Amino acid sequence: MVVNFGANTAQFKETSKGFMENTVVSTKDKILDISQDLIQKRGFNAISFQDIADLVGIKKPSITHHFASKEALGIAVVQRYRNVFSIALNRLTNDETVTAMQALRFYFTPYQDLGETGDKICLCASLAGEFMALPADMQTEVAHFFDDHLNWLEGILAKGKKSGEFNFNETPKDLAYLFIDALQGSLIVQRATKNFTQLDRVIASLTERLKS
Amino acid sequence: MVVNFGANTAQFKETSKGFMENTVVSTKDKILDISQDLIQKRGFNAISFQDIADLVGIKKPSITHHFASKEALGIAVVQRYRNVFSIALNRLTNDETVTAMQALRFYFTPYQDLGETGDKICLCASLAGEFMALPADMQTEVAHFFDDHLNWLEGILAKGKKSGEFNFNETPKDLAYLFIDALQGSLIVQRATKNFTQLDRVIASLTERLKS
DNA sequence: GTAAAACTACCTAACGTAAGGTAGGTTTTT
DNA sequence: AAAAACCTACCTTACGTTAGGTAGTTTTAC
Numbered sequence: 321m322v323v324n325f326g327a328n329t330a331q332f333k334e335t336s337k338g339f340m341e342n343t344v345v346s347t348k349d350k351i352l353d354i355s356q357d358l359i360q361k362r363g364f365n366a367i368s369f370q371d372i373a374d375l376v377g378i379k380k381p382s383i384t385h386h387f388a389s390k391e392a393l394g395i396a397v398v399q400r401y402r403n404v405f406s407i408a409l410n411r412l413t414n415d416e417t418v419t420a421m422q423a424l425r426f427y428f429t430p431y432q433d434l435g436e437t438g439d440k441i442c443l444c445a446s447l448a449g450e451f452m453a454l455p456a457d458m459q460t461e462v463a464h465f466f467d468d469h470l471n472w473l474e475g476i477l478a479k480g481k482k483s484g485e486f487n488f489n490e491t492p493k494d495l496a497y498l499f500i501d502a503l504q505g506s507l508i509v510q511r512a513t514k515n516f517t518q519l520d521r522v523i524a525s526l527t528e529r530l531k532s
Numbered sequence: 533m534v535v536n537f538g539a540n541t542a543q544f545k546e547t548s549k550g551f552m553e554n555t556v557v558s559t560k561d562k563i564l565d566i567s568q569d570l571i572q573k574r575g576f577n578a579i580s581f582q583d584i585a586d587l588v589g590i591k592k593p594s595i596t597h598h599f600a601s602k603e604a605l606g607i608a609v610v611q612r613y614r615n616v617f618s619i620a621l622n623r624l625t626n627d628e629t630v631t632a633m634q635a636l637r638f639y640f641t642p643y644q645d646l647g648e649t650g651d652k653i654c655l656c657a658s659l660a661g662e663f664m665a666l667p668a669d670m671q672t673e674v675a676h677f678f679d680d681h682l683n684w685l686e687g688i689l690a691k692g693k694k695s696g697e698f699n700f701n702e703t704p705k706d707l708a709y710l711f712i713d714a715l716q717g718s719l720i721v722q723r724a725t726k727n728f729t730q731l732d733r734v735i736a737s738l739t740e741r742l743k744s
Numbered sequence: 745g746t747a748a749a750a751c752t753a754c755c756t757a758a759c760g761t762a763a764g765g766t767a768g769g770t771t772t773t774t
Numbered sequence: 775a776a777a778a779a780c781c782t783a784c785c786t787t788a789c790g791t792t793a794g795g796t797a798g799t800t801t802t803a804c
Contacts, residue, residue, distance in 0.1 A: 347779075365578040366665035368763065381765075382780050390764065439664055445717075448724040449661020452651055453578035463724045470725070489740065494733045497721075498714055501734055505657075505717025506709065512660040512675045513682070521706045522713055528701065529741065559753075580789065593791075594754055602790065 348386045350376045356397050360440040363450055364394055364458070391455040394447075398461040401443045402468060405430075409472045420480030421530075427473070428523050431503050435519040441507040449508070470496050486530040499526055560598045562588045568609050572652040575662055576606055576670075603667040606659075610673040613655045614680065617642075621684045632692030633742075639685070640735050643715050647731040653719040661720075682708050698742040711738055 345353075354375045358367045369390065373380040387393035412423045434440050444465040447454060451462065473496035480486035488495055502522050510518035557565075566587045570579045581602065585592040599605035624635045646652050656677040659666060663674065685708035692698035700707055714734050722730035 362665035363575065363577060363662035365575060366662055369765085370762080378779090379781060381767095381782085384765065385779065388765095441661070444724075445720060446661055448720045449653070449658055450575035450578055451720075451724050453574035459724070463726070466721050466725045490733075490737050494737055497718065497730050497734050498737045501717030501721055501730070502710055502714040503717070504721060505713030505715070508657060508660045508663075508720075509678050509709075509713055509716060512656075512663050512671070513678045514675070518709050518713070521702075522709050525702050525706055525710045581791090582788080590753090591755060593756085593793095596791065597753065 347376065347378065347382075351383060351386055351393070352397055352400055355393055356401065356443055357440070359394075359397065360434075360443050360446055363446050365450055365453055391458065394455070394458050395461055398443065398447065398458060398465065402461065402465050405465075406468060409468075413472070413475065420476050420483065420485045421527075423476050424480075424527070427476070428503070431507060431519060432523075434507055435510065435516060438514075438516060439511065441511060442504055445504045445508060466500065469500055473499050480530070488530060502526060559588065559590065559594075563595060563598055563605070564609055564612055567605055568613065568655055569652070571606075571609065571658055572646075572655050575658050577662055577665055603670065606667070606670050607673055610655065610659065610670060610677065614673065614677050617677075618680065621680075625684070625687065632688050632695065632697045633739075635688050636692075636739070639688075640715070643719060643731060644735075646719055647722065647728060650726075650728060651723065653723060654716055657716045657720060678712065681712055685711050692742070700742060714738060 351372060354372055355367070358371060358375075369380045369383050373383055376383075383393070387396060409427070412418055412426060418426075431442070434442060444462050447458065447462045448466070451459060454462070470493075474492045477486060477488075477495050477499075478492040481488065481492065490498075502525075503519070506519040506522045510516055563584060566584055567579070570583060570587075581592045581595050585595055588595075595605070599608060621639070624630055624638060630638075643654070646654060656674050659670065659674045660678070663671060666674070682705075686704045689698060689700075689704040689707050689711075693700065693704065702710075714737075715731070718731040718734045722728055
């Protein structure tokens with residue numbers, strides 16, 4: 321299973337007939353892809369309909385045909401992002417053959433993919449950085465993203481501790497805080513300092529600690 | 533010693549005669565204070581000269597009398613912020629009576645102060661969130677902020693390990709990454725989720741680990 | 745000591761640009 | 775033929791910035 325959280329390379333989509341078909345990506349999806357990409361690079365308030373339209377290859381007012389407002393577009397981008405994670409993480413949780421460490425390692429991969437871009441961070445970290453300047457409904461979506469991930473992490477850490485796979489002193493919830501904060505912070509800081517080994521070192525620190 | 537990194541309460545300034553006198557804060561300092569405050573809340577691209585002027589109590593074009601451009605104002609804000617930390621952290625490093633743990637605890641206080649505001653994050657984390665949309669000279673200042681802090685943290689952690697005060701397996705540099713990323717990430721995430729215990733729990737996790 | 749000159753700190757007015765968004769017509773697809 | 779996709783043209787608002795001017799203060803010159 322490949323899930324691309326950062327780059328915009330959606331090449332397949334499920335049709336209404338329920339089959340996976342090789343299709344041309346719709347303009348609507350292109351708008352979502354490019355908007356997400358631009359927000360991850362520059363933030364929500366620093367991008368414009370004009371920027372998006374130029375990259376999609378349509379005229380500015382045509383965006384309004386697909387999304388009623390910039391806020392509506394922003395909400396759609398975050399909802400899709402949340403949903404991609406939700407599906408992938410639920411699949412991991414429901415698969416009994418996947419160990420806690422394997423699940424955790426899978427959870428790291430989108431962060432690692434983003435780190436390798438050199439100019440992108442997590443969509444919701446970007447939005448959280450300008451949180452107070454966001455429309456209320458976008459704030460809610462961003463908050464839910466972090467709550468989703470904190471709950472999933474807490475569950476995986478608790479499962480690993482219960483099975484004896486992990487060994488730590490904190491509560492699973494407190495360790496979940498540390499994990500998500502360190503991962504998100506790492507992407508933000510390493511993009512600025514251009515030291516692209518930082519995320520990998522942080523992941524090593526976090527996982528090493530689970531074994532002690 | 534009290535250093536206020538987040539709130540804008542500069543009440544004293546050194547006069548040309550070299551004495552500390554109780555003075556009215558200059559308009560230029562007010563602009564810096566309010567700009568910093570607004571960036572920490574909303575980011576650089578989401579604030580305008582009009583926002584700043586309204587809060588300072590002057591007209592919009594008067595800001596350009598003190599700062600030639602928005603970029604120049606932004607650079608001045610970050611440079612002052614960096615300088616406040618530089619002075620405080622150097623003082624800690626040079627004081628032989630301060631233990632590594634005391635220095636670390638002091639380092640946490642500005643993060644804790646910011647966490648208590650509920651709506652502000654570190655200035656440079658806010659700017660790093662919209663890093664690719666920042667003028668080049670501002671990017672450089674932001675990068676230097678993180679390098680400053682990483683170097684200081686690495687030094688303190690190395691000092692504590694050498695003296696036997698701290699006990700950890702990672703290199704001091706790798707642990708410095710974890711510390712700054714977790715602290716910065718924590719402020720960002722907890723503002724969005726409104727769970728204001730998160731930073732304290734993360735600091736507890738980080739410090740607990742130094743003792744093992 | 746005093747008057748001219750220069751400087752500081754603002755102001756009003758207005759500029760060109762770009763933002764998000766709307767109205768209504770045209771092309772493309774089904 | 776109908777619906778969806780996209781266009782041109784335009785609107786209002788707001789942006790950073792510039793120009794030019796007015797007090798009040800400080801510096802300079804005689």
